[in-house]
Amino acid sequence: MYWLTNSLKNLYRSRRRYIPLAVMYFILVCGAAAGVYTFIRMNTATEAILREYAGVCEVGVSKSMADIYEETPPVTKDQLLSLGGSYGTDEAKISKYTFCTADVSAEYKAKAEIGADGESIDINSPVFVFGYEPSLTYLYSSELELGEGELFKAPGECVISKNENNTSPDMVSWNRLSLGDTVSLAVGDDRVDYKIVGIIAENKDEDSKTNRRMIYTPLESAELFDKYLTKDLSLPSSSTLEPELFTPEASAGTMINLGYSAVAFLESPDLLFDINDRIIDSIPGFNIQLSPMHGDFAALTKLTETLASSSVLFIIAFALIILIVTLITTFRLISERKYEIAVLRSVGMPKLRLVICYLIENLAFVWGITIAAAAFSIIPARPAVGKVLDTIKQMVAPEIFTAISGFGGKVWFYSSVSVFLAMTAAAALTLIFTAVSILRFRPLEILIRRD
Amino acid sequence: MKLTLNDVYYRYKSNLPYVLNGVSGEFESGNLYAVTGESGCGKTTLMSIIGNLDRPEKGTISIDGADIKTINEDTYRSKYVAMIFQSYNLLYNYTAVDNIILMLNISGYKGDCKERAGELLNEVGITPEKQRRVVTELSGGEQQRVAIARAVASESKIILADEPTGSLDSKNSEIIMEIFSEIRGRYNTCIIIVTHSAEIASKCDKVMRMSEGKLSYSETCK
Numbered sequence: 001m002y003w004l005t006n007s008l009k010n011l012y013r014s015r016r017r018y019i020p021l022a023v024m025y026f027i028l029v030c031g032a033a034a035g036v037y038t039f040i041r042m043n044t045a046t047e048a049i050l051r052e053y054a055g056v057c058e059v060g061v062s063k064s065m066a067d068i069y070e071e072t073p074p075v076t077k078d079q080l081l082s083l084g085g086s087y088g089t090d091e092a093k094i095s096k097y098t099f100c101t102a103d104v105s106a107e108y109k110a111k112a113e114i115g116a117d118g119e120s121i122d123i124n125s126p127v128f129v130f131g132y133e134p135s136l137t138y139l140y141s142s143e144l145e146l147g148e149g150e151l152f153k154a155p156g157e158c159v160i161s162k163n164e165n166n167t168s169p170d171m172v173s174w175n176r177l178s179l180g181d182t183v184s185l186a187v188g189d190d191r192v193d194y195k196i197v198g199i200i201a202e203n204k205d206e207d208s209k210t211n212r213r214m215i216y217t218p219l220e221s222a223e224l225f226d227k228y229l230t231k232d233l234s235l236p237s238s239s240t241l242e243p244e245l246f247t248p249e250a251s252a253g254t255m256i257n258l259g260y261s262a263v264a265f266l267e268s269p270d271l272l273f274d275i276n277d278r279i280i281d282s283i284p285g286f287n288i289q290l291s292p293m294h295g296d297f298a299a300l301t302k303l304t305e306t307l308a309s310s311s312v313l314f315i316i317a318f319a320l321i322i323l324i325v326t327l328i329t330t331f332r333l334i335s336e337r338k339y340e341i342a343v344l345r346s347v348g349m350p351k352l353r354l355v356i357c358y359l360i361e362n363l364a365f366v367w368g369i370t371i372a373a374a375a376f377s378i379i380p381a382r383p384a385v386g387k388v389l390d391t392i393k394q395m396v397a398p399e400i401f402t403a404i405s406g407f408g409g410k411v412w413f414y415s416s417v418s419v420f421l422a423m424t425a426a427a428a429l430t431l432i433f434t435a436v437s438i439l440r441f442r443p444l445e446i447l448i449r450r451d
Numbered sequence: 452m453k454l455t456l457n458d459v460y461y462r463y464k465s466n467l468p469y470v471l472n473g474v475s476g477e478f479e480s481g482n483l484y485a486v487t488g489e490s491g492c493g494k495t496t497l498m499s500i501i502g503n504l505d506r507p508e509k510g511t512i513s514i515d516g517a518d519i520k521t522i523n524e525d526t527y528r529s530k531y532v533a534m535i536f537q538s539y540n541l542l543y544n545y546t547a548v549d550n551i552i553l554m555l556n557i558s559g560y561k562g563d564c565k566e567r568a569g570e571l572l573n574e575v576g577i578t579p580e581k582q583r584r585v586v587t588e589l590s591g592g593e594q595q596r597v598a599i600a601r602a603v604a605s606e607s608k609i610i611l612a613d614e615p616t617g618s619l620d621s622k623n624s625e626i627i628m629e630i631f632s633e634i635r636g637r638y639n640t641c642i643i644i645v646t647h648s649a650e651i652a653s654k655c656d657k658v659m660r661m662s663e664g665k666l667s668y669s670e671t672c673k
Contacts, residue, residue, distance in 0.1 A: 002564075013544040204538050342541050346504060347605065348529025349557050 003353065007360035017336065022369055025325045029373035032321050034381035036313040042388045043383075046303055059092045059117055149179045149198035158183065158194035158217040184214060193220065207392040303392070318424035326426035327433065341438060355435045362430055452515055452608045454478040454501070454641060456666070459510035461500055470496045471507065474663025481609055484643045488661030494645040497661065498611045502534045503527050514609075515594035529558045533602035539594045541586045547572060547597045548582040552624055554604040571600040571640035575630050578642050592623030599630055603638065610634070612644045628654045644653070 152159055162175045194217055231421045461471040470493040478484055500507055512519045519527055541550050551568035572582045577598040584631050586594055602610045616624035635642050652658045660667050
């Protein structure tokens with residue numbers, strides 16, 4: 001016990017020697033630890049968000065939306081079935097996607113009743129109806145950025161999108177719709193009424209100019225059109241799909257498309273890109289839309305990759321700093337305290353005990369500063385983390401971000417492991433260096449002034 | 452206890468002449484020895500060889516008939532022989548009492564080290580207030596007294612003192628010699644002092660002279 005406390009006391013006794021080094025080391029470790037903290041924290045958050053994205057990424061396969069708007073079917077039914085076949089057979093087995101195409105060749109007609117006086121307008125162009133599973137609504141809320149009203153809650157309620165910039169006759173009529181109005185859709189022999197409870201903010205993107213007649217409603221309300229899907233889909237390969245692949249998410253993503261298009265919902269973002277490449281090869285002339293349901297998936301992926309590689313660099317830098325400073329401290333400790341070592345050897349201090357004492361002193365210094373600096377580094381790291389998290393927040397739906405932002409357990413795990421490994425390596429090298437230095441040490445020349 | 456040097460040879464490098472050129476001699480407990488000689492005659496080298504800071508090239512050094520080569524180096528330095536240097540060689544960032552406590556721990560003292568350190572420092576005239584000072588805040592004479600207390604703390608039967616009064620004035624030199632004399636009597640210690648000073652040598656029980664690497668009894672021996 002005496003030797004332990006004496007070694008620690010030596011830190012205080014040699015404080016003038018240690019303080020400048022401690023300050024330098026503290027700053028270095030603080031910077032490195034802040035970097036590690038920030039990057040790992042960010043990386044963990046984005047990775048978790050990407051995992052959440054799995055299953056809700058969408059790939060749309062269609063001719064351009066302009067073609068749909070012009071009501072010139074871009075593909076024949078046979079072609080679309082062929083596309084469905086492509087999904088349903090080859091790709092389905094490989095990619096495990098959960099739902100594929102929809103082709104409703106029925107006549108369509110949207111009739112909107114406006115106001116209490118029952119004024120009616122006819123919309124003679126495609127209207128897209130999206131049915132959402134209520135429990136998954138949060139996943140879609142980034143798209144449903146409401147300008148007025150609220151999100152639909154009950155069957156028969158809907159949110160519509162408008163675009164004042166679009167001057168086509170149908171769109172001008174559509175833009176007259178407001179909260180409380182009713183939109184009636186007729187498909188085949190069926191008619192469905194939707195009460196408007198929310199209106200989506202306008203001009204979100206360029207594409208909205210041609211694609212604003214959209215109705216978002218609970219899945220239950222949209223499912224009324226399912227029979228058209230099942231009737232007309234006629235996927236020759238659907239029987240080959242595994243039943244369990246039809247997950248609730250798949251149902252939630254069922255797109256009732258009163259135009260011509262195909263949509264697939266995938267379980268894995270990675271598979272999404274894989275399928276995309278294959279479709280491009282197999283169906284020339286199709287417009288492939290990669291549409292992650294929320295935020296900029298590609299940017300987030302890139303950010304994650306950057307953060308991951310940066311984290312590794314910072315961890316390596318962190319470890320190197322610990323190693324280098326430990327060795328410098330040890331070297332200084334041995335070289336500047338040769339006299340002290342000589343004295344201790346001359347009075348019979350065993351070499352091994354001397355090695356242990358200097359090792360304790362050195363490691364107490366290095367580890368003490370490291371732990372203190374690592375803990376302190378959170379202070380400068382927090383605003384940096386906050387800034388990057390804000391960036392990520394803009395890329396994803398707020399609900400996802402909130403769910404993910406508390407996910408930080410791995411940060412401390414990785415940080416602890418990296419610090420532990422660096423310290424262990426530093427301890428091992430220090431032990432070797434200290435032992436070799438002291439074991440080879442001869443006190444005679446230092447202590448004896450020969451006459 | 453008897454320390455015996457038998458035909459000891461030593462040189463710093465193989466291409467240099469011998470500094471110790473067949474040194475023989477005997478040192479016994481309860482005596483205060485002075486080793487004198489001209490500068491460069493090998494007095495300090497003799498001390499360092501006896502103190503086992505290095506090994507002789509030829510010859511033997513034995514304690515009560517046991518060759519010191521057979522004794523563990525650290526045990527020998529901490530329990531058989533204690534060294535006092537002209538430049539004190541204390542741990543300068545330690546307090547006086549901490550220097551003594553360290554030595555007591557090295558030599559395996561079983562009692563209360565702090566209390567014993569205080570006693571030893573009191574014996575050499577270091578007051579309790581000064582005992583708590585870092586040694587660099589003490590005078591040269593006081594530092595040398597701390598060094599003596601450290602040597603006594605090891606309970607070694609042989610104390611080697613290399614020019615212990617070389618850096619001190621005559622008053623402090625006198626005090627140091629009185630302490631040596633008292634220690635020799637109280638602990639029955641063999642104290643060997645290397646000195647240039649005839650006055651210091653005159654206060655010793657026996658005076659030996661180093662010349663051309665050999666040791667001989669001086670005619671001035673008491």
